[in-house]
Amino acid sequence: VLADKPEPNTRPFLLNYKAESPDESALVAAARDVGFPFVNKTKEFLEIEVMGQAERYVPLKVLEFNSTRKRMSVIARTPLGKIILYCKGADSVIYERLADDCDPAIKEKTMKDMEAFANGGLRTLCIAYRYLSEEDYLQWSRVYDAATSSVQDRDEEMDKATALVEHSLHILGATALEDKLQEGVPDAIETLHKAGIKLWILTGDKVQTAIEIAFSCNLLKTDMDVMILSADTVDSARTQIEAGLNKIASVLGPPSWDPRKRGFLPNAKASFAVVIDGDTLRHALSPELKTLFLNLGTQCETVVCCRVSPAQKALTVKLVKEGRNAMTLSIGDGANDVAMIQEANIGCGLFGHEGSQAAMSADYAFGQFRFLTKLLLVHGRWSYRRIADMHSNFFYKNVIWTFAMFWFLPWNSFDATYLYEYTFILLYNLAFTSLPVIALGAFDQDINAKAAMAFPQLYIRGIRGLEYTRSKFWLYMIDGLYQSVVVYFVPYLVWTIGDALSWDGKGIDSLSDFGTTVSVAAIFAANIYVGINTHYWTVITWVIVVGSSLIMVLWIVIYSFFPTYDFNDEVIVLFGNVIFWATVILSVVLALAPRFLVKFFTSTYMPSDSDIVREMWVKGDLKDRLGIKHRRDRKYSGGLETAPMFSKPHVRSASEISSYLEEGYQPAMTTSPGEHGSPPGAEKYVDVSVVNSPYGEYAGEDTRYGVTSDETLRGDETYLSPDPPTPHQLSPGQLALSTSPRPGSYYSASDIPLPSPLPTAVYRHPSDAYPPSPTTPGMNSLRPPPNSYEMRVRSAPQSPPYSPQPRSPYAEDAMSPGRPPESHAHHFSGVTETSYVTAHSAGDGAEQDHQWGEQYQQEEPGDKWRGSTYSYAGPRAL
Known part of the structure; x- marks a missing residue:
């Protein structure tokens, strides 16, 4: 582990670590956060x-981790001059090497804690120590x-040497680390299950941790009958495996003799x-x-192998493959x-x-596990069908x-x-x-x-x-x-039944x-036969098929x-003859x-799953259900809603709109999802202005309000607007926030264990972006003046009584296509996670409806425009 030295001027107490393993980095970072930082090496x-x-330790020996030892040790000299050995590894390995006089209460308490951590899906490690004398x-x-210097059997000799000191x-x-799942892993595994793919997880985690992780990522489900195998001897392992086979046979029956159909039981309910640990897997x-x-x-639908070594992982894959x-596929992210x-x-x-290391040694490498579904279900399936069709068509054409010859x-x-x-033969x-067959396969x-x-x-057909x-x-x-018979004997009959004459009266009955x-x-x-078997026609396909002829x-x-x-x-003799054509x-x-007839009747009366899906795609509403526009509808639209950045609720500034549209502000109407069931309580904002000081940044209290664009305003948080600072005088009652370190150690400078007071900067509209609203007089007076550097500190939420206020209905001729909220009421006493504003106009000016926020747009007299639904968090009534 290496510690990055912090910048002395900007962040003198911020320490970051770089390590070979994320587990090592997490452990050192956790020690830093609780007041024991690793400073320098x-x-x-x-x-x-x-x-x-400050304390200095002198490292003497480092006994590296490997999959056989399942532990790592370091020997160091303490500041007091003593020699100490620290060892961390799997609990089963550490407990085997504990001293006889180790406190039983501590052993039992630590084991219970690790079991609790493992049941929560955390990766556990046990840490132990012993003192060594100089001799x-x-x-x-x-x-x-x-x-270490031996030439023969070096690894075995090193393992024997480490065993001499790693005892007593x-x-x-104990430590517990959370290995967070990547985005989309549960959905990806569920999709692979539906595709009929058998999933085996081979991990080095302990049994409880592996089971919890398997449940969290949909490898194991609550309706599965999970069999846990744990045996110390070969006979015990045989007994448990045979019991599992008998249990499955009593429910599902014996497996199929056809190896392609084994594991596919469509009528099984x-x-x-199976969950098996490393020792049992060895047997x-x-x-x-x-x-x-x-x-x-x-x-079984899923197999979970726990506490396995890299060699056992390879042997398990080889067992299934041979x-x-x-066809086996292995995916991993580590050197193991x-x-x-x-x-x-x-x-x-x-x-x-x-x-x-894993990506460099693999056939395919990508960033996230969820991309595996597209690799298999899309590209893998396409590749399999293309190769199958290309082989069949290639043999057919020969x-x-x-x-015919x-x-x-x-x-x-x-x-x-x-x-x-x-030359035709060549x-x-x-x-x-x-080329047409190659295009079909590509x-x-x-x-x-x-x-x-x-x-x-649809992937199951490929598996079978x-x-x-x-x-x-x-x-x-x-x-x-059959086609060779037709293409030979039809011309033969034409040539033998009667005399075939050319344009000049000569016969065309030569062998050529x-x-x-x-x-x-x-x-x-x-x-043309290849064209009949082609499902997806592109420009390249048309050029190749037609061009080859x-x-x-x-x-x-x-x-x-x-x-x-x-x-x-020959061209003059044949191409000008009607009999030839x-x-x-x-x-x-x-x-x-x-x-052609067989293909037509098969797809009509005995369609496969792919035929049904293809018909739904071409003639049905599958494109609409999947959110795909038809080609005839793929026309460029200059509206703001077509931009990818506007796919989610957002706030548009006046400068953003004016820079995008030449005609000015023309928002598009979107659909409002309606109000939430119960509005939360009102929350209070206190604005403070920040000034610089030799000792840090101080903020003075103010009572101004503004509109921020954060949609998740919960809890006591701090929001900072990007406007330049305006100096204010400090008063005794003002709030002071210090972000500069005080003299002393890392522990004192970072104020551990108190949370950091640093504010989080979020985007906010300039205060002069919109003029005052005619329907809410006085709201503009609550806004701060322009060019002010504001920090908004939100207090704990309050819960005043809920009092809805009715609003005027929309004019019938001015109703926009967007769906209005379900309840026509203003709620100035609280706010939901998302706020909505809808503006309408049917003549001179604009009539606006406000709901926990403010949006205004001036219009020229006579202009008719429609507003849009926006999402932002606005100020609340105190």
């Missing part, structure tokens, strides 16, 4: 303050130095979860029990997760406070091409003569048909991204492998075989003419003028008709 010593008195330390130091400890206390991963444990874990031949991330099929790392062999005595012109997969989207996020159940099956593959092959007709029909059919036509035109023997003037069109229609 050098090569020779480290300095702390104990209730304002014991010197003797141990020689052993430890020899272990006495409990010093019960769900199970469960043994060769004789790992199969039983895998069967138990895969039949035992079920499943690197082995697990690298072992999985897909590794995801999070950039966090614990470093970037079947139709090669089998095969049908020619019986009529050619199976010799080596080509049906197609040789360019078929290179330029004529490959850009196709069966449903929109937001629709995929709204219906995570229903998008790329053997039956689907062979159906494509049969379809390609016939082969070109078959090849053109096959290429058109292959490209045009390239084929262009090549016929260009190559016809080459000095070749059999292809000379009729044959090609008839062949393509007959080839694609079955596929």
